[in-house]
Amino acid sequence: MQNGRTSAALRHLTLGHLKETLRGLERAEGFRAKTGQAALPFGIAALDSLWPEGGLPRGALHEIAGASADAGGFAAATAFTASIAGRLGAGRPNAPVLWCARGHELYGPGLAGVGLAAQRLIVAEARNDKDLLAAMEEGLRAGVLAAVVGEVERIDLTASRRLQLAAEKTGCTALVLRRPGKRATPAPITAASRWRVGPAPGSGAQDFYQIPAARPWRLELIRARCGAHGSWIVEAPDAQGHLRLPALLADRSLGAPVWQNVA
Amino acid sequence: MSLTHARAILPAVGTAHAAPLDDAGALAALSTGCFRFSPWVAPCGADGIWIDATGVSHLFGGEDRMVARIARVLAKSGLTARIAMAATPGAAWALARHGRAPVCVSTSTHDLDPLPVMALRLDAGTARSLWRVGIKTIAALKAIPRATLPLRFGKLLVTRLDQALGHAPESIDCIVPQEARRRAIVFADPISTAEDIRRCTEKLVRGLCEDLEKRQEGARKLDLVFMRTDNSHQAIRVGAGRPSRDLKHILKLFAEHMDTVAPGFGIDKAVLTAWKYAPLFPTQTDSDGGGQHAGDLAQLTDHLANRLGESAVYRLAPAATHIPERAQNRAAPAEDIPASAWPTCLPRPVRMFSPPEPVEVVSLLPDHPPARFVWRGTLRKVRCADGPERVCGEWWLNRDEVAEIRDYFRVEDQDGARYWLFRDNRLTPNQSHLWFLHGVFA
Structure with missing residues (x-):
């Protein structure tokens, strides 16, 4: 009996020790201690409840791509990235966002309209993906930025791992925005979460001469480190970068799996 | 000619006291002003200025236009000048002082032929003895077998002739404006290993940073030039968005380009010049390093600009216009963007x-x-x-x-x-x- 109690206590001790060790290993814990914030909440319960941190983890690598490999998908992915980056920068004064771009298509007024203000944006144009990844890593390691965005077409496992490590070290969030490329399926990368964003299909336009003010998106979480995945219909971010649920669906119960149709 | 003689010829002749020191000072100032035409400028004697136009004239739309422009600028500041452009410094000297036209561009060495031998920068004695034996022009001098010349007229004559015709090299020592923030090391033995180059760079940057600290300044643009034993240059240029005299920061900027330095047969001189600088006063940092922030960000953007190109790192600054493509301007990353940005009532693409x-x-x-x-x-x-x-x-x-x-x-x-x-x-x-x-x- 005594023996059994010892082993139970031992097991309890070991389990507690393991949990403690795991928490110590968790990057988020160390970062939470430093900044008090380990995650960026979306403000939508269904999304936030997926993560134990209560939102998109900071100090990690996230991948965002367009649902379709065309300009429309890429623009939606750009806006989604900008809204996240803008809100990441909003919490910390003087912490700008470095946007490593290819080409000069970024349009400030549009980005400001989804929550990334010009004061918080620094653009770095790179000629190729290699330079771009190096610039991203330098930005992540500097530790003065809120987020680093990179418009990458080709990135492999090693490069993404480097970015992930750099992000963990400084608590700066890395956002990889996939450029639509020639290859149909991009190579897999290490990422804390992988998103696909695109215009929602079949949002019924009643009148040819009127565009609905609300912009429905289909937001798809393909993979997350916490194991969650799903797809949602949301409205494009407002000027503060907040996503919203479409009014039609918000009337329903948030807990109901009606619109969290797990793919 | 004495003053009385001159007055006898022209009674109204104006006079002024000679002031050679002031003249030299004015010439030096004018030479510094000539850096607008070329990066390689030096005063020449008491009355001339060398301007090395190698690889420069196309910026002015050709050699003729460049010379015309120099003449125009000098005329505007009230100076009468004789200007000549030629393939060698010697030829240019000769044409400027003894040529017929006040402004000329020489295209062949035969332009020198009708000029007097005095145009070869000879001392008066040599010129006189040449004159005495009937060698009056450069063409006549060229016709005489070379071997006989040095014995009779001295070595200088042949050297000057060769320099004027481009058979012998002649270098011009460029002046550096007095206020240049500059450090140089001359090596007794040429260096060539990467480690040596790195150490000499560190020494130069350290020295320059000390100079800048004494003057309360920070460098914006820096040139590091390695002069090789084969008389060629290897240069690195770096820039900083905000004035800086941070040793580590500047060294890191240089380190990225260090592998482009090819020492060849060796480097015998290294020069570091801060050619753009601005006042930089010591700042108080917070005890938690809060004041460090802007500096760190400037260092990051400097590194990115250094790597990707100066125009590749920018901010998007709002402009007061309703033409969509003009609504955003590129601003330097160190610039502050006004808080009032674009109107949000109009839908705009990302x-x-x-x-x-x-x-x-x-x-x-x-x-x-x-x-x-x-x-x-x-x-x-x-x-x-x-x-x-x-x-x-x-x-x-x-x-x-x-x-x-x-x-x-x-x-x-x-x-x-x-x-x-x-x-x-x-x-x-x-x-x-x-x-x-x-x-x-x-």
């Missing part, structure tokens, strides 16, 4: 194409949104559209824009993607309008 991409459009006349359009080879059917938003050219700034009127439409295609199209309201020769796709909405 990505914009500049220049706008032409599209083929089917639309109802006179001003309906397009029903379908072909962009990048794909036909897109328009499901719904909104507009027009009329944007007129800025005719108050530019008269050509009076007729430039665009009607912008937001359209959504069958896949749900939203585009920003506009119709140029100027009629084409075949009485139709051109349509362009200017951006993509999120």
